[in-house]
Amino acid sequence: MSDVIRILFAPLIWLAAFSLIYGLHGLGCASDMAKSETTIGDNIWPVVLILAWLIAIGIQIVVIIGFRQTKPHLAFTGQVSGILAWTALVATVWSLFPVMVMTGCT
């Protein structure tokens, strides 16, 4: 079973990070934090999103390194989970990249 979990692990983290940051964005917009009336929120919320994004990228990198240092039961699992860990890293960078270039709730 640990082999199956290893295969699913990195993409799961991507999915969690993606949903979390999308939710965080919605939450910020709903709670006035990111609305322009509060100047602090206006400055802080985009930074929070970017920080969350960087942490997610960091976790994916740690996963890749972790995978290199541990051996699964089958060489095959190593190959597949390796491909997927890189895929998840690219997905994290690409799908959440908008936090860098956009702000606001409209």
Next chain:
Amino acid sequence: MNALKLHRKLDAIWSSEPGWRGWFSTVNHSDLGRMFLGTAFFYFAIGGILAMLIRAQLATPHSAFAGEEVYAQLFTMHGTIMMFLFAIPAIEGLAVYMIPKLLGTRDLAYPRLTAYGYWCYVFGGAMLLFSLAAGIAPNGGWFMYPPLTGPIHSPGINTDFWLIGITFVEISAICAAVELTVSILKFRAPGMSLDKMPIFAWYILVTSLMILTGFPPLILGSILLELERAFGLPFFQADLGGDSLLWQHLFWLFGHPEVYIIFLPAAGIISTVLPVMARTTLLGYGWVVAAAVALAFLSFGLWVHHMFTTGIPHMGVAFFSAASTLVAVPTAVQVFAWIGTMWKGRPELHLPMLHILGFFITFVIGGLTGVMVAIVPFDWQVHDTAFVTAHLHYVLFGGFVFPLLAGLYYWLPLFTGRQRFFKLGEIAFALVFIGFHGTFLAMHWVGLLGQRRRIYTYDADAGWTTINFLSSLSSFILAIGLALVLIDILMHMFATVRGKRNPWGAGTLEWAAMSPPPSYNFASLPVVRTRDPFRTDTDLAERIAKGEGYLAKPNGNLRETLTVDVASGKPDYVVRYSANTRLPITLSAVTGLFFLSLLLKIYWFTPVAVIAIAIVTWRWVWSSGSRNDSGLVSVAANTKLALAETVEASPGWWGSTFLLVANATFFGSLIFGYAFLWTIAPGWPPPQWLEPWAPELLAGTGSAIAASAFIRMAMRQNRNGQSPQSGCLLAFAATIMTAVSLCSLMLRIPDPTGHAYGATLLFISGYGLFHTLLSALMLAFLSARISAGFVSPQRKAAPAIVRLWTDYGAATATVCLVISHLPAWLT
């Protein structure tokens, strides 16, 4: 023992009851797989007839054939039947039939569950069919958007048929998904490690996991909408704190993965059939597995792209557009693997290959129009026109029907043991191909000219008349083609001569059994050392038949198979199945009564049905296991294995784990819905929050934690040779305490019909209460089993399963209590 004698002996043990009675009591996966496929194609025919009626209506302007209401029922039922009653069950049927044969084993993990799922599908489908025949079919489109489908705009029973019937059918999908997941992970031939599994099994594994996580949001949405319609709980009513966008989120959380749930198994068929047609092996097995997993995950991050026109913030649009473009990468890997495979081999143009080519051409066009629709400005242009419908059919028909036909023609010689004798199939293919492209190219075109989808009539001077007529004409060619396919298959089944074994020269295990396959599949389980064992080892079939593998000596009249370690494929333990029984059909009939009582609003009967379900389930679970310890079972010359009831990770534990994964997704969607309404819905905050009450919260969470501790204590007692009865009863008492706290919460909730907040809290506490009562029932069951002598230090499977459910009940009850008290503290 010689091969014939072994065959007779095994067949006597494994075969279903003869004649029509066997239909109702069979638990055999080959029988049920055939029944699934037959029923699915019956619905394909119904859905196809509806499509013909739609096209007949649209063939001419101002057609008087169907009015607006009838037309709405036609397209809604066409979409619903095709998606829920044809595509998913057809895949389930094929997988149920093929997976044990591909994996070199005797049956699926839970034969009775296969039967239960099948009958739920039949009864749920019958409900929808009835509504269609009676003219009260659902009419809100296949995605059922409220407020159109809410109690105010659609007071009739039509929508209830959809919500209740589809939920019933989805039980069947969940059952099949649990079944297939555990079967693929645990029920394989000895030696078949993960990397030696036939590629089709990988796709079905991924698909099953997707069903387990994709269907719960829709089930939740359906329940919420039905509660709103039946009891006025305003989940989707904006003026009372609800939000119809919540439905769209829940629907597309299901709906987008659904497209891949249909496509991935179809791709699995291509990856299986194409290499055989090209006389080679699949290029890049590991990459293909990775691509399938990646596609599955990405498809869960795309749902919002169906909602771009609803005013989602730009940032959200950007997230989901970016994620949508990513899908191209694994899809490309997949396609390159297929092209590379053809390049590497020598493709031969047999009939399955024709359908694969049909798939390629259609799917590529569907992909291109998909990219067009994904471009946001273009989406604004064609949104809700016939262009979108046409695109959708290129993907669904191209990506599903062509591969499915390829698979059917590929495995037909295995199903029947016969060979085709006339080129009817080729003619049928040509008609289907021409008819399909004629129909839907024309629909792209009128869509660009501005014809909207779901319109029942149009003006003669709109300039669409000729194109629509061409489309309708082609659709009749398509229908004739599909009818010919059916005739061809029927002829093949009943009229042609016997063929030779393995006509395509494939390497996977299903061809090494007799064809048509016997009730037990393999007279002995082969030891697998390569990915396609039958390719090089040509006398494998004989050795299997002569009993030179595992489990060749029938043990009394027991149906036995073995499981393997998930990764390495080393033999793990022996499983004994129950024999033919009518319990599954009884249970699904009782389940049907439950749904009927909701549909017909006979609510006093609902609790009766629930109790009946509990009683039948109790009998079902009670009938397995034994009261004596038994030793190891000999499975081969010098290998002995333990029995399933002596391990903690028994099949029941595995199945419970994956069922709980689905359940947790349901719960997660519920919490998402709560948070969504709280933050996004316009009518918040509610007039009044729940009054926090510490004693209730503490008693509830404390007893939940205690229940988990006590069931562990029971397991420890059992391990040490003491009676686990006291731990079990203490856990039961703690669970009752949790239930009391949740009841107290339920009674204090602000008016659930007055605001979505109260309605949501009612649902959340109801969910918690249901699961604690379920834990209580299981603990009571365990206690009864202990008294009856079914549990011993050696026979420890049951307590481990109950622990899983108790933990889940305790965890969800805690979360329910905490999140109910949370808002009042935060604000």
